[in-house]
Amino acid sequence: MKLNHIFAITAIALLSASCQDFLNLSDPNAVTTGNYYQNETDMQNSLNGAYAVLKEGNFMGSSNPYFEECKARMLTYPDTGVNAGENASFDNCTVVPSNQFVLSRWNIIYKCIDRVNVLLKHLDDITYTNASVRNNLEGEARFIRALCYYTLVCDWGDVPVVLSKLESLAEVKAANFRKPKADVYQAIYDDCEWVISNSSLPDLQGKAGVGHASKVAAQTLYGKALLQKATDADFASEKSSLCSKAISQLTAAWNKKPFGDFTTVDVTEIWDVANQAAAKESIFQLDFVGGSNAANSSYNTSFRTSNIDDDSKEVNAKKSAGGFFMSVPKAESIWDEAGDKRFDILMGKGKTSGGLTGYYTVKYKDLDASGYYGCNNVVLRYADVAMMLAEANYHNGNATEAVKWVNLIRNRAGLANTTATSGTALRDVIYKERQREFAYEFKAWTDLKRGYNASEITSIMKADGATEFDNADLLLPIPHAQWLLNPEGLYQNPGYKD
Amino acid sequence: MSKLLKAIMAFCAIFLMSFSLVAQNVVVKGTVVSANGEPIIGAGVVVKGAPTRGVVTDAGGQYSIPAAKGETLVVSCLGYASKEVVLTGSTRVDVVLDEDTSLIDETIVVGYAPMRKSDFTGSIASVKSSELQSSTATLGQALVGRVAGVEIRQSEGAPGAGVNIRVRGVNSLTASTAPLYVVDGYPVADDDLINPNDIESIEILKDAASAAIYGSRGASGVVLITTKRGNENKASVTYDFSYGLQELGRKIDLLNAREFAELYVEARNNSYWAYCQKGGVTYDPRDDNATRIAKLAAVGINQSSTIIVSPYFWDFAKNDYASTAFMYDTDWQDEYFSRAGMARHNVSVNGGSKNIKYMASLGYLDQDGIISPSGHKQINARINLDAQVTKRLSVSVNYAMTDAKTREVKSYGRSNSGGEGSEGYDGATQGCLVAIPNFPAWNTIENVGSQPWAIDGNSGVLTADVWGSYNTPGTMARSWMNFFSNKYDFNSSESPIVVANDLKINRVRVRNNLSMAATYEPVKDLKIKLQLGRMWNNEEYSKYRPNSIGAGKNYAYSAALETSNHYAISSTRKDEDSLGELTVNYKKAFGGNHRIDALAGFTMQDHTVNRIGIQAMQFSDNRIEDISATIDPNAVREYDVTRYEYTLVSYLGRLNYSYADRYTITGSFRADGSSRFGASSKWGYFPSISAGWTLSNEPFLKNALDGIMTARLRASWGMSGNNNIGNYASIATISTSTTGMGGAISPTSYESSFVDAGLSWETTKQTNLGLDLGFFNGRVNLIANYYNSISTDVLYSLGIPSISGSTSTTTNLGDSKIRNRGFDIQLDARILQGPVTWTVGTNFSLNRNKVLFISEGVEEITNNTMRSSPTHITKVGYPIGSFQGFKTLGIMSQADYLNTLKDREVYINNGNSFPAGYTLQGPAVADYSLEYLSPGNVIYDDYNGDNKITDADRQIIGDAYPDFTGGFNTSLSWNGFDLAMGFTYSMGALVVNFNDYYAYNMEGSGNQYGIVRERYVDESRPGNGYVPRAFRHGNKNTGMKVCDRYFDHADYFRMSTASLGYNFPKTVCQRLKVQGIRVYVNGDNLFTITNYRGFNPEVDQYNSQGNRTSGERKSNGNMMPGFDWGSYPVARVYTLGFRLTF
Secondary structure: OOHHHHHHHHHHHHHHOOHHHHHOOOOOOOOEHHHHOOOHHHHHHHHHHHHHHHOOOOOOOOOHHHHHHHOOOOOEOOOOOHHHHHHHHOOOOOOOOOOHHHHHHHHHHHHHHHHHHHHHHHHHHOOOOOHHHHHHHHHHHHHHHHHHHHHHHHHHOOEOOOOOOOOOHHHHHHHOOOEOHHHHHHHHHHHHHHHHHHOOOOOOOOHHHOOOOOHHHHHHHHHHHHHHHHOOHHHHHHHHHHHHHHHHHHHHHHHOOOOOOHHHOOOOHHHOOOOHHHOOOEEEEEOOEOOOOOEOEOHHHHHOOOOEOOHHHOOEOOOOOOOOEEEHHHHHHHOOOOOOHHHHOOEEEEOOEOOEOEEEEOOOOEOOOOOOEOOOEEEEEHHHHHHHHHHHHHHOOOHHHHHHHHHHHHHHOOOOOOOOOOHHHHHHHHHHHHHHHOOOOOOHHHHHHHHOOHHHHHHHHHHOOOOOOOHHHHOOOOOHHHHOOOOOOOOOOOOOOO | OHHHHHHHHHHHHHHHHOOOOOOOOEEEEEEEEEOOOOEOOOOEEEEOOEEEEEEEOOOOOEEEEEEOOOOEEEEEOOOEOOEEEEOOOOOEOOEEEOEOHHHHOOEEOOOOOOEEHHHOOOOEEEEEHHHOOOOOOOHHHHHOOOOOOEEEEOOOOOOOOOOEEEEOOOOOOOOOOOOEEEEOOEEEOOOOOOOHHHEEEEEEEOOHHHHHHHHHHOOOOEEEEEEOOOOOOOOEEEEEEEEEEEEEOOOOOEOOHHHHHHHHHHHHHHHHHHHHHHHOOOOOOOOOHHHHHHHHHHOOOOOOOOOOOOOOOEEOOOOEEOHHHHOOOOOHHHHHEOOEEEEEEEEEEEEEOOOEEEEEEEEEEEEEOOEOOOEEEEEEEEEEEEEEOOOOEEEEEEEEEEEEEEEEOOOOOOOEOOOOOOOOOOOHHHHHHHOOOOOOOEOOOOOOOOOHHHHHHOOOOOOHHHHHHHOOOOOEOOOHHHHHHHHHOOOOEOOHHHHHHHOEEEEEEEEEEEEEEEEEOOOOOEEEEEEEEEEEEEEEEEEEEOOOOOEOOEOOOOHHHHHOOOEEEEEEEEEEEEEEEEEEEEEEEEOOOEEEEEEEEEEEEEEEEEEEEEEEEOEOOOOOOOHHHEOOHHHOEEOOOEEEEEEEEEEEEEEEEEEOOOEEEEEEEEEEEEOOOOOOOOEEEEEEEEEEEOHHHOHHHHHHHOOOEEEEEEEEEEEEEEOOOOOOOOOOEEEEEEEEEOOEEEEEEEEOOOOOOOOOOEEEEEEEEEEEEEEOOOOEEEEEEEEEEEEEOEEEEEEOOHHHOOOEEEEEEOOOEEEEEEEEEEEEEEEEOOOEEEEEEEEEEEEEEEEEEOEOOEOEEEEEOOOOOEEEEEEOOOOOOEEEEEOEEEEOOHHHHHHHHHHHHHHHHOOOOOOOOOOOOOOOEOOOOHHHOOOOOEEEOOOOOOOEOOHHHOEEEEOOOOOEEEEEEEEEEEOOEEEEEEEEEEEOOEEEEOOHHHHOOOOOOOOOEHHHHHOOOEOOEOOOOOOOOOOOOOOOOOOOOOEHHHEEEOOEEEEEEEEEEEEOOHHHHHHOOOOEEEEEEEEEEEEEEEOOOOOOOOOOHHHOOOOOOHHHOOOOHHHOOOEEOOOOOOEEEEEEEEEEEO
């Protein structure tokens, strides 16, 4: 062979070596996203990864009370100087854009949305044994995403809406602007609608499926989001139609209840750590497993006051206490009707210590000796459906129906029917009932905003001693660190200075 | 013009002639002219075989020399081919010298294919082997002070450690800015261990236009190394041997035993005084320890270790120093550093025939370090073969092997010991600085047995028999400071000689590189070259920390060491690199004046790394220094385990066109496809353009300037990249965890973090303007360059919108701008040539670094070096990693102190703040607590004028970059003797000497620098005005604030090399049947003039290329330059050697 030929062949061989394969290397130390999604287990684990974010401290875990109970002044976190006093600024109504808890909440919620979007992107990478498996994965993922946007829209109003995996920094930057609340609500409705219509998820998950979303969960969340929008003054023109839609979703949810007479469902049933997964009242819970640090929760330590008055109401094995408590006058002014089982059974009192006395909850009681607790976060339950039906009917002008629903809850708690029949008196009864029923369940601030308009809330907060409260406090500030990245698109909420 | 020049020339020639030697015999006269009849000025005319008889032609090209009939005149001049003329008896001999075309056509290595030197229009620094100091252990050291525009720092002196080479400043925040090395065409990350004797020449591509041919790897410059090759001559064998003696170049001024004891007692008493002020109790230095503690406890102040004085130092009964205090006066530097030998052998064989040429060499280096027992043994072997297979086909094969075994000493790091994996600890050099001179280095009969003060020091934990059991006469004294630290708050460092000797660190590096190239020339001037190569790199690292080294408050052999400080690490790293390269080169001159040189190529390179390490705890027997001896095999853990691969595919091209040797233009282009770049940015493109104009070849100047001056202007612009961006940084990976689902612990999986799929190289665009001037036929040469480079797309991990799922990611900051601009000048002159040659060369470099922009919303980045101190700041408008700290304004006098007390009144009465508009009476302080107020405190500059000293008062104090650096060299040779000297200097840089944190903290809890003698004692002894009072307690007003006191000027002037050699005359050699004999003496780093307080002003801890495990290399080292944390000092070396050529 002539030498020229040898060269020519070598040159061609070199050039034709597939450059693209040569350059596409994957990390041998880790599974890459690109080659991870191979089977149904990978998909399920990925879905679990999204659920796991819901349970993180900054989302629905230990920091959650700042954004609901503390904001509504149901709980206090005294300024001990910890975290530069940031913990105390929620019930003091002095939150500033640089608050680290606000930033962490923003970050974690979008992290959760991103995990959902990554899963949805890869959902069709594999073929399924059964099409329903795939659709249920999508359904659960969408439910999680809807829950994220519901939290975002309640806390901040307008927020960026991201419904697919952002692949590049350019895409990230392009999507990093606030969209109107209506768009956010629409995203929630679309996801809930999809779960209800397209998935084959069970109506309710039951014990084995605790922690997983279901159709009723989606209907309840749907109803909640409709109701939230209906009570927002910015959507006054749609109030009636939204209320009707809410009633229809909530009624559908109610009709699937696994019990007969709600008053026979014990108020403590869902708080029994051993049996709460199977509780009849349950719709959607964040599942925690005690006994090890692999999947445990810490609610009971967050809410336990120091020096418990009644040892039978001990809530955790280590007797460890957190910073949150419900002040004495507040607790006593809420539970001002004798015979309320929810107060007598589910609340405990701490002794005065360091000038502070407070009430705590027994809802998260778990005496597991390991110090790792399994008490769940009950996100949605039938009492909420009933109360929202009361709210929706009230806001829709159907006071009679509203009274019926609120009495259902009162009767179960051992209280007589309400004497209020209409108007603001009935409204006050409904929202006070919510405060009592859902105390320590991370709903207080959002509930308050459904019941009262801005000026009413200001009066309520001022009367409650929140001297620093102003309209700015109705929404959280856009976290400063994120605002910096797009001051125009992430325009700050009114009343906050960056 | 030309008349003036000629007049100057004539003067020079006469000057040069004055060196000519006395005549004998008949006088022969003549004129030396060039081919076109011009007289040649300054040509050497020498009688062959009698080098003492030589003259230089004058301004008319004339010479006269005494010579006899039959003798031969050798006429030579640079730029012309030498000519020999046999004297036939005529007294007039005119000589015509032809231009030396080989010289004009001298080629230069510029990447992928050599280029005519006269066609090269970029900026390059070129060093020939003959210019390299041959006695240094590494190539880098040999380059020190030789090249303009290239900063070569000997920041670490450990045997086997390399140097830092930085070309034209720092242009990245986090990616390595070490240049790319290309050894005989093979691009590698580094080649610290190459045998300097094998090197033929080194070229450093400085400007982006030259480096653009290396594309995404060229932004930090390219070091091209060409090794020696065979020639057509008959074989010659060269044997080199040298023996060197190394010693510590600079000893640091530290306190002696008496001075330390004074400081110690004073610091404890001053702290006692301070607490007495706070408690409102009477201070009396004669109070014994029990009284001190009790007096303060009575007023609620619980202090002990900082206010009491060990009986070893102070005898309260006598009210004087205890007799034990001055039992020893150990000079720890003398104990720690020693003279160390270094032997080198080199054998090389060089030769060949017309068709086969070969060069083979074998080198052996055995170098001990100046810190015993560190040492380095290295074998280098190289075989370069060139074969002309057919008329059109040539083949070459290169093989190089390095085998280096290094016993390391843990020099750098904090002197305190750290736990397993805490690699930043056990720093023996800092340990040497703080080692207390009043303690012994070695055990003698006197200090063994029961020692009450020692046992007292350890609060009864240590019993006399335990103490005695390991303190046997003749052994190293162990753990004195460790057990004094327990009760008396000394630094808890182990003896530096114990750490150096007992901490066993070994590293073995083996590199094999095989490279084969075939060049085929199908038609004349067209060369097709195929190169294939592979390199194997293996590294084994092992470390054993026995329990004979104390740690913290735990003394040697104590049981507490077992849980964290008795461990072994063993790790191996295996690299494999493969290269395939096809280039086509076409050179053609046509039409008389046109010349083109074209290059096109395709390359592929693949690199894999596989690193596996394990770590184990608890060993029963220190004699087995290996991980296998762990008593708990189940506790063996992973250490530094990883595996990665990166690939690069490139297309490159270069076209050079020159017209009439006057105008030259070069364009180059490279496309790099890299596995490291993100999926959406796999390919990068790097163009460059450059042009040159040889002014002096213009017809209107050529005749006027001929022989007098050449002048050339160059301009270039190019783009190059830095691809040191990590390997899989653009690939999203999955992490796993657990959560509760369905009542059970269930697995979760999720994308670990958002990755930037568009991740790519950093880009540097550089413009270079150059001027080359030659005078007197090249006897004086000046190369000057001005450059301006802007780096963008800087890699950094910055905050990103949370909607991405992450809050930060590593990305290219597109808008970022880092500028380096400056100039470098190289001036070389052959002052004398002929029988005596004398050359001088000097270079000067100036670079200014500035961060012009980081990113939207990011003004500055601060970096903590050690002890959570934000010493460095990267801020828009300042150089990368500038130093920040407090400025000091002096020392608080008694009057200042009293004024501060008045301020304190106001401050406290106003509810711990000053009323608005209040004017301080005394200096501003950080804290008004009484125990922190004292005369002798430092006065800090209240920069923001808020009447308080807070972190906001920190200012930018300077930076680690020299204002300018340079070097100069000279060599003189005569009659077989040669003398060479090299000097290097650097001005304007600062170093943060963080050893100050311990050795200049005024505590007296470890030894201190001599400067501490100048401290404030009282009003009558105020010291030098900036060294504060001694204190042991944490004084918030003075304490450990990083201030200008800790930033040292690192200016230096160093005699880097000196050598004197003698080549035996041919006659002697012939008698001895050898071709040549050379003997020489060399000196390296003979002296350094500097005011730097540490060992080495060139220190740069985080950028050292020295011995480090991967965990110890800081990715953001660029932002923390000039940091001294106990690096291995650089040695002074005296070498004696000879060279035999057969």
